[in-house]
Amino acid sequence: MSMILILAVIFFLLMLLVGGERGAISFIALCGNAAVLVLSVLLMTAGFHPILITAVAAAFINAITLVYQNGRNTKTFAALISSGIMIAVLFLWVLFLSGRMHLEGLNEIDLQGDFPVYYSFNIQINMAQVAVAMIIIGLLGAVMDTAVAVSSALYEVHRHTPELTAKELFQSGIVIGKDILATTLNTLYFAYIGESMMLLLYLRKYNYSLVSMMNSKAFLEEFTCIMVSAIGCMLIIPLSAAVSAKLFRAEKGINLDEQKRQVRKQMKKISAGLTQKYRRHADAAITDQVLKLSQYQSAQTLFCFVSLPGEVDTSGILADAFANGKSVCVPKCISDGVMKVYQIKSQEELEEAGAYHILEPKGRTGQEHPGENGCVAPEEIELAIIPCVSCSRDGKRLGHGGGYYDRYLAQTSAYKVVVCREKEMCEEIPVDAHDVEMDLVITENHIKKIT
């Protein structure tokens, strides 16, 4: 006993030392699982249906191991659903197998020991059901482990390449599965060898022939446990890849919009806190940078937004472009998410219009086709100067959320320049597939080329 105590203390200390806070959480989870198992043994002994108890225990263990240990998030949720489905399926398979294989009760070797001498075998518990419980409990750890491994690795993939479709995510989940499969099989193999070495030696020593060994309950109990675990681990790879892919894609739609809304809200606060002095200084520096751009100087037809209060002031850029005889195009919002651009000769041609009270070109209906009434086709534009609410250094842009620019810019091959004040920049901008990436980011301090 004292040896066990020493080992247990070493185990606990190592868990804390190596795992830190998460080690402590794992340790608590382990104790919770042990408590659930002890309780289920006691309940089975008290006469409750072993299979029902096992099902409930499995649910609790899933919750403790996955939700408590890994936190509440989509990854965990995906692992939880897939391992739940898997265990339900394996339950049926094990019910069938264990019934046909007669794995219940004590094995041949136990029966040769002191069991029949000291113990009554009339205990009013159906040991066939206990055998099912045994196999199911045995596979829980390995199945949950594989489910978590697949879903959390897949989550990383999804985070870094959010444009992947559900099908592509699934395929990459299978690739991840291939990576863990060999080591999972090995872990199970050695756990089995370590556990049954004694049994195998015993069987050999007592001259069990290969045939009687292969048909003995003693050998097949553990063999079935480990094989069913391994089969569960294999099956859960595609299952958890599919569930994760579905969930991550579904989550994306809601979550990304929510994330964008959060960033906009945050930026609004920051923007409101900027002093007039800083704005003037920054806007002047940005105008300066734009005018020095070789792409600006060589451009014949350029697009430039007309600034709203709070946005980077573009009047300097517009004035310079008019003065240099460039063909200047400005946007007019037409309907939900659609805008057209019109060439204007001077700033006098602008008037406040539309729902957004944006300065827009006068006297245009919005029904014009390119060429009519100064309407310019997207392909003709060489350089586009674009506003943003915030943007990141790697050229990801966050607009007001109307989608006007993303839709418009998708049709043009213009060199896309986004202007943003340094203090309104953001480390990371949530983007989805239809967000157009910029070619150049200009702030008052930096010009950052995106390749």
Added chain:
Amino acid sequence: MMKDRTFFDRHRLQIGLFTVLLVIVFFAFHDSFLYSKTIGKVTEVHTETSGNATNYNTDNDAAKETLYTQTLMVKLLNGKYKGQKIKVSSDYAFSRIDSEKYCRGDRVFLNVKGEDKVESATISGVKRDQYAVLLVAVLIFLVLCIAGKRGVRAIASLLLNIGIFAYSMFLYEKGADLVKMSYLLVVIFTVATVLIVNGPNRRSFAAILSTLLTTFFAIGVFYQALHFGGEIDYASLDYVTGGQDVETIFLAGICLTSLGAVMDVAISIAAGLNEVMEKKPDVKLRQLLTSGREIGYDITGTMVNVLFFTYVCGLFPVLIIKLKNSIRLLTIVRLQIPFEIARFLIGGISILLAIPMSIVVTTVVLKLRRRKKEVQS
């Protein structure tokens, strides 16, 4: 029609594999002609109650359960009585701890008597091996379908390990020293498995080195615990009737128990740190250690869980039988299952030790290579 053909073309290998495995499983379910023992198939079952039995280890008089007698019609499948039918009777108790309840379709081994015609028979055991074949076939099918070529490699490494183990058992019977042999086994298993899974490279070298160091360190820890914790009573060990050298067998089992898990940790950390070094060759030692710890955090909890459930499940039947015989849970834990607990704890300790060990070894191995490169250039 077209669709069928493309499906067939795309999955030709899988369908081929499925067919082969199906044939093998079918064969395993009809292989009774291979056996020298008589095998029969249960075709009819009649079950009747035949009385009651009491659990004599409780004070509760109501602790009774029903006994049953089954009359089975068994059709013989091999030997000189092949095709004949015989009536066999068999008893079982509700708990079925040492008795079987037979169902239609069960295959059983029989002891038969009779001249030309079978006159009497008793059941000597259940034929179960066909289900073992079924399990192996299902696993192989899944591994190959999911992982393709890498699945072949995984199965090859598994087969090699089984071969090595079988050979070592053979040597043991010839009188080899078990403890020395297990140490050797640890080395051979580790080298073979890591090389097959990972290929020959620096990462593998680091993984092998850290696995071996961890395993032997963990064995050392166990010996120290034994030394300070006093002698243990090996009599409570399972299968103790098996031989005199129980202690050595137990130690040998402990060496191998967590080897797979330790290798897994070592490979993951070696691969992860190598990745970091490749992406960022000028990475600081401190950052490397942090990354290693981060990878370690991710695996500890789940690996320990795998081991825990794999070991604990086998205790269920024994625990229930003992509890039902009025033995207190604490007594059982204290006296009768300390080995299972020790085995799990040593396994857990090895997994945990593997993390710092792999980080240090991998860092040293990878940094040394870089220094060598720098000297050369």
